[in-house]
Amino acid sequence: MSDAKHSAIAADLLPLVGGARNITSVAHCMTRLRLGLRDASLVQEKALMAHPAVLGVVRDDTCQIVLGPGTVARVTPEFEALVAGSSVTADALADRGAALKAARKARNATPLKLFLRRIANIFVPLIPALIGCGIIAGLGGLLTNLGRAPALVPALAAVASGFMSLIAVFVGHNTAKEFGGTPVLGGAVAAIIVYAGVAKVTAFGVTLAPGQGGVLGALGAAALAVYVEKWCRRWVPESLDVLVTPTLTVLISGLVTLFGLMYVAGEVSTAIGTFADRLLTHGGAGAGFVLGGLFxxxxxxxxxxxxxxxxxxxxxxxxxxxxxxxxxxxxxxxxxxxxxxxxxxxxxxxxxxxxxxxxxxxxxxxxxxxxxxxxxxxxxxxxxxxxxxxxxxxxxxxxxxxxxxxxxxxxxxxxxxxxxxxxxxxxxxxxxxxxxxxxxxxxxxxxxxxxxxxxxxxxxxxxxxxxxxxxxxxxxxxxxxxxxx
Structure with a gap:
């Protein structure tokens, strides 16, 4: 599909969602154009469904127009350009629509769904790297099995494993960002988990291991860092904030991570792995039947x-x-x-x-x-x-x-x-x-x-x-x- 056709699709969709003045945000995922709206009642859902490029329409806290993979990534920038080119700026729209959007979210979203969306917002941005590194790891394994390119296999292993060795840092960064803290502080605290020197630390009578607790520990550590940082912002004088707040955030959260979170998260992570193995080893077809049917x-x-x-x-x-x-x-x-x-x-x-x-x-x-x-x-x-x-x-x-x-x-x-x-x-x-x-x-x-x-x-x-x-x-x-x- 040409750029002209993508522009035409965007131009067709814009009036059907209330025009540029009704748009407060534009984003997309793998298949959907996600639109924040000032007034959801202006959406012409039947007309949207009748459009040949639209595969479905979903109403939630945003209006989600299903366009399919590939198409949505090309239509979204054209749609954004149309909205940005209007006489009303995106910032102005966001300001005017913020109260309505917040009220609509409060009505339609349960605390559980909001929490799960936040969890998804932390991990979904990591998926492209997981996919890329996973495919490279598979390629390395295939070459090993075939006995080909022995000099290339270690290089592929390094490329595939580098991200996974530091995934806790990325989780910490995204967690702090999602919960309203400073992303780099969340990453800094989470980095403690993968630091080799933790092998010299003993907690609960057990010597810690680098990586212990994994992504769950990183998530908890970064969430704690956000809490400490916000507490510091309330009580630390502004003249000392730039020095005291990051220091206390990393220090307090880091010590709690070392002497509590890493051990607890490590136990939980091990339990998850053990449960998954036992579920399929002993549950077998029954467990698979339930999981596949409920997904x-x-x-x-x-x-x-x-x-x-x-x-x-x-x-x-x-x-x-x-x-x-x-x-x-x-x-x-x-x-x-x-x-x-x-x-x-x-x-x-x-x-x-x-x-x-x-x-x-x-x-x-x-x-x-x-x-x-x-x-x-x-x-x-x-x-x-x-x-x-x-x-x-x-x-x-x-x-x-x-x-x-x-x-x-x-x-x-x-x-x-x-x-x-x-x-x-x-x-x-x-x-x-x-x-x-x-x-x-x-x-x-x-x-x-x-x-x-x-x-x-x-x-x-x-x-x-x-x-x-x-x-x-x-x-x-x-x-x-x-x-x-």
């Missing part, structure tokens, strides 16, 4: 964000997370369900067009377009997609119970995009085979469950007809706000 609802409710620190802890501790390949089966069930919808509704050109646009992204693990554009509005196919995910997860869980564990060296991708990041305790070949077969199971069960149980006779009569040009693929109930990912 789509967790995504829909935004509760999947609670798993991000767990994944990161497992990667830091064991080299890969055994949970992600199982959870990725939810996307396989979604793809199977969407394919069945495509077959069953052979006369509904609107829904079939949406599926054709969203299916490639779904195969690569980006399920939001299919969730919000197809299965969730239709209702039953969302449930049958979960069934497909459950059986795919159960398949991988069964192999874990048999001793063939499959993990991912990074978080973020799923579907086919997860193949370059796979790792297992019995070699890359078996990991790829088990994961690939799990995807096939998820696709097949999601398809069959949706084909057989996904539609009532009334639904088939209502939806299996030629749709008017530009009509929305979703039923009338889709006008209700859907939970955000």
């Amino acid at each position: 789509l609802p967790l995504v829909m409710l935004g509760l999947h964000q609670a798993l991000i620190p767990i994944h990161t802890t497992l990667i830091e501790q064991q080299g890969y997370t055994v949970l992600l390949p199982i959870l990725a089966m939810a996307g396989a069930g979604q793809v199977g369900a969407a394919t069945a919808v495509y077959v069953r509704l052979r006369h509904n050109t609107a829904i079939r067009s949406t599926i054709r646009s969203a299916l490639p992204a779904g195969l690569l693990g980006v399920g939001e377009p299919l969730i919000y554009g197809v299965s969730l509005p239709l209702g039953r196919p969302f449930v049958t997609a979960c069934v497909g995910g459950a059986f795919g997860g159960g398949f991988i869980g069964l192999f874990s119970m048999l001793g063939d564990k499959v993990g991912s060296t990074a978080i973020g991708p799923s579907g086919w995009a997860l193949f370059p990041l796979l790792q297992g305790n019995r070699g890359l070949g078996e990991a790829i085979a088990v994961y690939g077969c799990g995807l096939v199971v998820g696709y097949a069960v999601g398809f069959l469950a949706t084909y057989v149980f996904g539609f009532s006779r009334q639904m088939l009569t209502e939806f299996n007809a030629e749709a008017a040009p530009g009509a929305s693929a979703a039923p009338a109930s889709a006008d209700e706000p859907a939970p955000a990912r």
Whole structure:
């Protein structure tokens, strides 16, 4: 798609969300254009859904327009340029809309969701580095197995491991930034955790080890640093603030980290790893079935964000997370369900067009377009997609119970995009085979469950007809706000 087409999409979308004067913020994630609005009632949701470039619309504390991967990254700067070019500046809009935005957040967001979003804001910016380093580590492992380029393997290992060795520092930096402190102070306190000299410190009768506590310790240390820094800002005279506040922040938080947080966080991290191993070793297919089946609802409710620190802890501790390949089966069930919808509704050109646009992204693990554009509005196919995910997860869980564990060296991708990041305790070949077969199971069960149980006779009569040009693929109930990912 050319730049002119991306500009045209942005120009089409702007009046449908109330124009430039209604915009307080513009951002994007992997698939969505996220807009802060002064007045959410000005959004023309049906018109947005009818636009050929829009795969779905989600209402939360922001208006989220699902455009799909790649497209959203190109449309967003064009959209920002249109907003910036208006007579009202973004700063002015933000000032006028701040009170309304805060009130809307207070109404619509629970304390748990707000906390989980903050956790996500800490870890999500780290995902590109995790993916890049994970793929490089996989390449190094492949070369080692093939006995090729022996001189290059140590260099690849250094490149892949450098980030992970200092991930606590980045977590500390982002934590302080998210909770309103000075980012570099959060990073400075978190850096204590990975400093080699902690091996000379004894806490609770145990000599500490560099890295003990990992990302959980870094998160706690940086959060404490923010609290100490804010306390200092209230009580330290302004003339001494530049010297006293950072000193006390690092000193107090650092000592608490050394003589408390590192030990406690280390115990928690070890417990997480032990629990994950035991869950799949003893729970096997049953555990995988439950995890794979529940992940789509967790995504829909935004509760999947609670798993991000767990994944990161497992990667830091064991080299890969055994949970992600199982959870990725939810996307396989979604793809199977969407394919069945495509077959069953052979006369509904609107829904079939949406599926054709969203299916490639779904195969690569980006399920939001299919969730919000197809299965969730239709209702039953969302449930049958979960069934497909459950059986795919159960398949991988069964192999874990048999001793063939499959993990991912990074978080973020799923579907086919997860193949370059796979790792297992019995070699890359078996990991790829088990994961690939799990995807096939998820696709097949999601398809069959949706084909057989996904539609009532009334639904088939209502939806299996030629749709008017530009009509929305979703039923009338889709006008209700859907939970955000």
